[in-house]
Amino acid sequence: MDIPKLQLQTTRGQIGLTIQQPQQLIQQPKAELDLQQPQAKMTINTTQSLLSIDTTEARADLDLKSSRRRTVEVADYSIQEALNGLARVSQEGDNLMKIENGGNPIVEHAKRRGRQPYTSINIKFIPSQGNVKIDFQPAEVEINVEPQKVINNTKINKPIHQYTPGKVSVDLIQQPSLKIDWLI
Structure with a gap:
């Protein structure tokens, strides 16, 4: 089937x-870079140094005196010599007044006046040490610096x-x- x-x-x-x-x-x-750095502000202040040299005494040692000082010295010397002369004359007068006490005052006075005083020869260094006076004040310097901030104008570009x-x-x-x- x-x-x-x-x-x-x-x-x-x-x-x-x-x-x-x-x-x-x-x-x-790329980013557009714009950076600026301003200069710092700086100020400098100084005071001047001061140097003073006083040579008055050193110049006097060299006999370079001012007219005022020389006049004062001459006046002082003259007064002293006048007083010494008065003292000498007064002493001589006293000696002559007391001639009765003995001695020969006139001869003694002549010997004293006729004798030259001895002078010694010495070496003298001029000007003498310490006569020049020096004074110095140093200068002072003050410096101020003020930094400036950075100016950043950078532009970032998107991708x-x-x-x-x-x-x-x-x-x-x-x-x-x-x-x-x-x-x-």
């Missing part, structure tokens, strides 16, 4: 994928970003099919 048979014939479906890759473009422009998304296209390359047949 013949039994009918069912015969199935299938064709698979095939799909095709068309893929378009995504594209991404990223660019980073350039372009993105194209990808696409996937699905195509049916082969249609699926099913064929059913009866075989007797």
